[in-house]
Amino acid sequence: MSRAAIFAKIESATSSIKEKAAYPDYDLSIVHSLPKLKGEDLWDIFVHNFSYVNGKAMTSIEQLSAFLLETKQLHGYCDPALYDTIGSKLAAAGLTVETEYHRDRYDEYQFGVTRATGAIAESGSVIIDDDRTSHRLAALSPWVHVAVLERSEILRTIPDAIAVFGDSPNIIWCTGPSKTADVEGILIEGVHGPGEQIALLV
Amino acid sequence: MIGIQPIDQYARDISDEKQASVIDGSSKGTDKRYTVLHKDYPDPDKIRKLAASIKDHTLHHLEHYLEKAEKSLIARGVNVHFASTDEDARQTILSILRSHGVTQLTKSKSMAAEEIHLNPFLIENGVECLESDLGEFIIQLDGDEPSHIVKPIIHLNRRDIAKTFLREGITDTYNDDPETITRQARVYLREKYMQAQAGITGANFVCSDTGRLALITNEGNSRFGMAPVPVHIALVGIEKVIPQEKDLAVFLNLLGRSATGQQLTVYTEFINGPRSANQPDGPEHMHVVFMDNGRTDVLASNCKEILRCIRCGACQNVCPVYRQASGHAYRSTYGGPVGAVLSPILFGSRFPELADLPKASSLCGACNEVCPVDIPIPDLLLRLRDKAKRESVPSAGAIPMSPFAHLATTPSFWRTAITMSKAMNHLPIQVAPIKPLQDWLGQRTLPEWHGGDFRKWMKNREKAKS
Structure with a gap:
C-alpha cells in the first residue's frame, strides 16, 4: 500500500522536473586529502593519522604487554586464531587470556585482541x-581493543577502502x-566502545 | 502578541545560561569545521558542489534509485518496508517488534525517529525503548527535545546533567565532572544493551547498488546496540539513497568535517544484511523501513534542494539567529536554517503555524556558505516567504502594514508625517503604557529622530546655488 x-x-x-541533473563525471582523487597522505610508507602514514585521533600504534607484543600491565588491564580475550602468535605471549607476560568470550561476564574483559581486516x-x-x-562483542566491550594488522592490508585512501x-x-x-x-x-x-584503540602490526 | 513572532519570543525568554551554552557550542563547531576543511583541501567548494550534483541527480531520479536500493537489500536477505506517514512508520516498527517478540530495545540517534516521536509511542505500547547516544539519553531522561542535529544537548551544561542523573537514579551522588558523567552512562547503558532484544538505528546514506547503509557515530552506541541483539531495524528517510558506494567517499569526507571538524567520525559502519554465518553475535534479522512522511511533498515543491541535506548541523552552528534563539525556538525536530526551510514544508499541515520560521533570518547567507551540499538556504527561505504571502497565511505577531503602505505611497502625507514625528524626541514613549510598543522597544533603542532634516538641507542647498 504505502510502497505504491x-x-x-x-x-x-x-x-515535472524540467531539467534533470545528470550524474556528475568525477575523479575520486578530488577527495584525497594530500596533507594527510604525505610520505611513502603506508604504515608510517597510518601511524601519523592514527595517532592524531588518539589511537596507539604498536609494533611488538612486548610493547603491548607492557602497556596492558602498566594500565592494569590484566584480563582479556584473544581470537583463538591469534593465540599462538599473540595470546600465549601475553599469558606468558602474566596476563589472563581467554579464547572464548562469555557474554554473561562481559564486564570482566578489560582487553580484546582481534584481527583487523585492514586499515586506512x-x-x-x-x-x-x-x-x-x-567476535563482535569481544572487539567492542573491553576498555582496550587491540586490532592486529598486517602490513599488506593497509590501504592508502578512503576511496580505496570503499572499493574493497x-x-x-x-x-x-x-x-x-x-x-x-x-x-x-x-x-x-571511552563512551560505549573502547577507551583505548590499539593497532598492533605483525 | 503584536510585534513578536513566536521565534522572537523564544529568543527573548531564553535564560542567559542556556544562551551562553548555545553560543559557545555552536561557535566552537564553526571554527573547527573551517580549519579542518581548509587544511585538508585546497578548494573545498569544488567538493561541496560535486556532492550537491550527486544528490540532485539522485533526487531527480529517486524512483529509480529507491527501487534499486530495495532490490539490493532484498537480495541480501533484508526485509524492506515502506511507510507513507509518521503513523505508518510507527505501526510498521511496532508490528516488526511484536513479530519478533521484542519487549526491550536500545535506539541510536536518528532524526527520522525523532521526527515521528517513536520513543514515546513504543513506550506507550509496552516496549522499553532507551536512547543510547549520550546526549539523547539525557534528553530522554529529562523528557526534553534535542536542540541541535549533532549536539542534541547543546543547551545544557554539566550541572543540569548531573542533577538529572541524580534525580533519575543513574547515580546516587551528585558529580558534574564530564568524565564521571560519561562513565556513569557507560555502565548504565551496557547493561541495557545486553538485555535488549533489538536495536533501532537510522542511516546516514543508503547505497542503491549494494543496499549498504552507512551509519555514523562517535560514541559507538549504534555498534553496541547491534552487537548483542537478534533484530536490527533501520528507519530511513527515502531521500537518504545515493547512487553507488563510490559516492560515499565524497559524502563521508564532507560529513565529519562539516559536523564536528573530524575527517571521519570514530565509527563508520556499513551494513547490508544480517550477521555473517561465522559470527556468534549480531542480528539474524534486519529490517529497513523507508519513510516518506512529507518528503515527496518537499520533492514536488520549489524547495526540493533541501532534500540534499545530510544533517551535519553546520548551518545551525553558524547561524546568528539560531545562536540567539536556540534550536527549541524552531518548535520542531529540525532547528536552525535547515529547519526553517524543512519544517514548514515537511510537516505540511503545520505550515501556517511554522510560517514565521522562514522570516527568522537576516538572509546573511552564512548557512549556504558552510553547507556541505551547497543548499541555497537563503533562496529557499525567500520562496517560503513568498508561499506564505501567496497563500495569505496570517503572520503571527506581525504588525499590520497597510496603514504604513498608504502613508509611504502618498508623498504629501509622508512629508508631513516625517516632519511631525520630530515630536517623538520629546514624548516619553519608553514608558507609554502600550504593550506592543513596549515589546518592540524592549529589544531596540530608537535613535534620535531627524525627520525632515535632509529635505531642509536640500532646499537650502538649492537656494544657495541659485
Whole structure:
C-alpha cells in the first residue's frame, strides 16, 4: 500500500522536473586529502593519522604487554586464531587470556585482541570486517581493543577502502577510541566502545 | 502578541545560561569545521558542489534509485518496508517488534525517529525503548527535545546533567565532572544493551547498488546496540539513497568535517544484511523501513534542494539567529536554517503555524556558505516567504502594514508625517503604557529622530546655488 503510494508520489514529483541533473563525471582523487597522505610508507602514514585521533600504534607484543600491565588491564580475550602468535605471549607476560568470550561476564574483559581486516592510512582507521572477525562483542566491550594488522592490508585512501568492501554484511571503520563531546563540548574517550584503540602490526 | 513572532519570543525568554551554552557550542563547531576543511583541501567548494550534483541527480531520479536500493537489500536477505506517514512508520516498527517478540530495545540517534516521536509511542505500547547516544539519553531522561542535529544537548551544561542523573537514579551522588558523567552512562547503558532484544538505528546514506547503509557515530552506541541483539531495524528517510558506494567517499569526507571538524567520525559502519554465518553475535534479522512522511511533498515543491541535506548541523552552528534563539525556538525536530526551510514544508499541515520560521533570518547567507551540499538556504527561505504571502497565511505577531503602505505611497502625507514625528524626541514613549510598543522597544533603542532634516538641507542647498 504505502510502497505504491510513495512511488506514485515520487514519480509525479520527478516527472515535472524540467531539467534533470545528470550524474556528475568525477575523479575520486578530488577527495584525497594530500596533507594527510604525505610520505611513502603506508604504515608510517597510518601511524601519523592514527595517532592524531588518539589511537596507539604498536609494533611488538612486548610493547603491548607492557602497556596492558602498566594500565592494569590484566584480563582479556584473544581470537583463538591469534593465540599462538599473540595470546600465549601475553599469558606468558602474566596476563589472563581467554579464547572464548562469555557474554554473561562481559564486564570482566578489560582487553580484546582481534584481527583487523585492514586499515586506512589517510584517515588512521582500523577496518573490522564481520566475516573475518572472531567476535563482535569481544572487539567492542573491553576498555582496550587491540586490532592486529598486517602490513599488506593497509590501504592508502578512503576511496580505496570503499572499493574493497566485497561481500561482508557488516564492515566497521574505527577511527580512534570511542568518544563524545556532548557535555559542554569537552572531549571524553571511552563512551560505549573502547577507551583505548590499539593497532598492533605483525 | 503584536510585534513578536513566536521565534522572537523564544529568543527573548531564553535564560542567559542556556544562551551562553548555545553560543559557545555552536561557535566552537564553526571554527573547527573551517580549519579542518581548509587544511585538508585546497578548494573545498569544488567538493561541496560535486556532492550537491550527486544528490540532485539522485533526487531527480529517486524512483529509480529507491527501487534499486530495495532490490539490493532484498537480495541480501533484508526485509524492506515502506511507510507513507509518521503513523505508518510507527505501526510498521511496532508490528516488526511484536513479530519478533521484542519487549526491550536500545535506539541510536536518528532524526527520522525523532521526527515521528517513536520513543514515546513504543513506550506507550509496552516496549522499553532507551536512547543510547549520550546526549539523547539525557534528553530522554529529562523528557526534553534535542536542540541541535549533532549536539542534541547543546543547551545544557554539566550541572543540569548531573542533577538529572541524580534525580533519575543513574547515580546516587551528585558529580558534574564530564568524565564521571560519561562513565556513569557507560555502565548504565551496557547493561541495557545486553538485555535488549533489538536495536533501532537510522542511516546516514543508503547505497542503491549494494543496499549498504552507512551509519555514523562517535560514541559507538549504534555498534553496541547491534552487537548483542537478534533484530536490527533501520528507519530511513527515502531521500537518504545515493547512487553507488563510490559516492560515499565524497559524502563521508564532507560529513565529519562539516559536523564536528573530524575527517571521519570514530565509527563508520556499513551494513547490508544480517550477521555473517561465522559470527556468534549480531542480528539474524534486519529490517529497513523507508519513510516518506512529507518528503515527496518537499520533492514536488520549489524547495526540493533541501532534500540534499545530510544533517551535519553546520548551518545551525553558524547561524546568528539560531545562536540567539536556540534550536527549541524552531518548535520542531529540525532547528536552525535547515529547519526553517524543512519544517514548514515537511510537516505540511503545520505550515501556517511554522510560517514565521522562514522570516527568522537576516538572509546573511552564512548557512549556504558552510553547507556541505551547497543548499541555497537563503533562496529557499525567500520562496517560503513568498508561499506564505501567496497563500495569505496570517503572520503571527506581525504588525499590520497597510496603514504604513498608504502613508509611504502618498508623498504629501509622508512629508508631513516625517516632519511631525520630530515630536517623538520629546514624548516619553519608553514608558507609554502600550504593550506592543513596549515589546518592540524592549529589544531596540530608537535613535534620535531627524525627520525632515535632509529635505531642509536640500532646499537650502538649492537656494544657495541659485
